[in-house]
Amino acid sequence: MGKIIAVANQKGGVGKTTTCVNLAASLAATKRKVLLIDLDPQGNATMGSGVDKYDVENTAYELLVDEKPFAEVVIKDTVGKYDLIAGNGDVTAAEIKLMEFFAREIRLRNALESVKDEYDFIFIDCPPSLNMLTVNAMSAADSVLVPMQCEYYALEGLTALIDTISKLSAMVNKDLTIEGILRTMYDPRNRLSNDVSDQLKQHFGEKVYRTVIPRNIRLAEAPSFGAPAMYYDKSSAGAKAYLALAGEIIRRAEQQDAQAKEA
Ligand code: ADP
Ligand code: MG
DSSP states (O other): OOEEEEEOOSSTTSSHHHHHHHHHHHHHHTTOOEEEEEOOTTOHHHHHTTOOGGGOSOOHHHHHTSOOOHHHHOBOSOTTSSEEEOOSTHHHHHHHHHTTSTTGGGHHHHHHHTTGGGOSEEEEEOOSSOSHHHHHHHHHOSEEEEEEEOSTTHHHHHHHHHHHHHHHHHHHOTTOEEEEEEEEEEOTTOHHHHHHHHHHHHHHGGGEEEEEEEOOHHHHHHHHHTSOGGGTOTTSHHHHHHHHHHHHHHHHHHHHHHHHHHO
């Protein structure tokens, strides 16, 4: 059964896109069927997946606004071995166009309904703002994965984000849960990072992934090479960390399934 995970944080530059691309590739490498949806007009997840955002026929715009069939819009089997719904500047237009529609907040959910079960995991790369695209992501998703940097105001930002998620959830998706909180660009030599990380674990306990993503130059270089880090430098600490995260996510999903069966 497909699990839809929105990767969101209203702050830019925290590692949302890097997480989407590398986690999608890592899960695909373990033979899971994965779809990545680029809902950010910057199209970084698209470029990072080796697809030229200036040269795509269809994007999330065609899926959400024109209601083109999923099969026509999807780009199959990218270099990272996952499927992609591309994003580019057109997605900004989609954000505006959506406002004209009735039931505008569930267009993505409806578009994914019939294909959800073809995938093990569907990731949605959200823009760094709370607009109608993010609302569409939240209403389509089963859960939200929050990447964050362990810096001074991070906890405040996180509390605000979780508050927003629960308000949104009350409006458009009562079953939405927090999938997990991921520490990104982590530097263990930084005392502040360690303090914030400890507080994070105190507040959010098991929701904080054990896997930590280190600051690693290969993760930053890989997009210009047009591939997830594991296809650029598979021995890099960054590539390995995302593979470890994929393992942790699979184990968690298996535990949840087992618990659901017992209940
Ligand atoms: P967001 O999608 O939240 O805006 P990005 O994933 O685009 O964040 O990351 C912001 C910048 O930081 C990008 O240039 C990216 O390559 C870089 N980056 C992300 N994660 C790491 C990391 N773990 N180590 C080093 N650089 C990173
Ligand atoms: Mg991004």
